[in-house]
Amino acid sequence: MLRNRYSIGIILIAIAVVLLLGKVGVFSFLGWLLWPLLVLAAGGLLHWLYFGKMLPAAVVIPGGMLITYAVMFFLCNLFGWHLMKYIWPGFIFGVAVGLYEYQMFERFVPRGVMTASIVLAVVSAALFGMMLLVTLGVYFIVIGLLVVGIVLITRRSKTW
Template structure:
C-alpha cells in the first residue's frame, strides 16, 4: 500500500518537473490559473477514493467532500474567469454540507443530517438569490422562514414543558 503512494507521488512530481522543463524549452504556455485548483481537487478526490475503496475511516469523507466541492468551484472559475465566483460563492457554504452528508450516508449518524440540510438550504437560497437578483422577494421569504422557525421552537418548548 505504501509503495503505491510513493509511486503515485513520485510520478506526479516527475510529471510536474517535465512540464516545467518542457514549458521553458518549447515555450508551452499553460497558465497556472488552470493548474492550481487541481492542488485542492486532487486531495479531495483522493480522500473520496480511499474511503470508497477501503471502506475504512468514514471521517475522511468530510474533508474529501469539502475539498472536492471547493476544487470544482475554483476549477470552474479558472476556466470562466473570476467573475463567475459572484454566482458560485454559495458553493463554499455547500462544501461542508456535501462532506457531512457523505459521512451520514456512510455511518447513518442522524445527527449529521440537520447541519447538512441547514447548510444546503442556506446555500440553495443564496444560489437562487444570486441567479435571480430579486433580493426583495427573498427578504420576505427569508423573514417568513425565520418567523416559522421561531414559532416552531416556541411551540416545541411549550409542548415539552406540559406540567
C-alpha cells in the first residue's frame, strides 16, 4: 500500500510538471524549433525502408531530397528565415543528392541519371555562387581596392 502511494505521487508530480511546462510554452517552442526533425525522419524512414529491402532503390531519391531540405530548414530555424534568400539553390541540390544516391544504390540505372545529378549540382553551386557574389560582391571589391592601395603605398619605387 505504501509503495502504491509513492508511485501515484511520482506520477502526479510528473503530470503536473508536464502540464506546467506546456502552459509556460516549452513544448510549443521545441515544436517550433525542431519541426524539421519530422522532415528528417521521413527521409531517414525512406532510406531505412530501402536498406531493409522493403522498397526499391527509387525511394532514396525523395529520401535524399528530404534530408537535404531538413538541413536547410534547421539552418533557417536557427539563424532566421531571411537566410532562405541565400540558400534557396539547396532545393535544386536536394534533387541532385537524391539522384546521386539512386545512382549509387541501384544496380541497373537508367542512362543519364549521373549526368543529371552532376548538372543539377553544378547549377546549384553556380546559383549559390551568384547569390554570394550579388550579396557580397561589394565587399570583395572593397577588399581588392584595399589590397591594391596598400601594395601601391608600401611598394618601394626604383625611380626615387
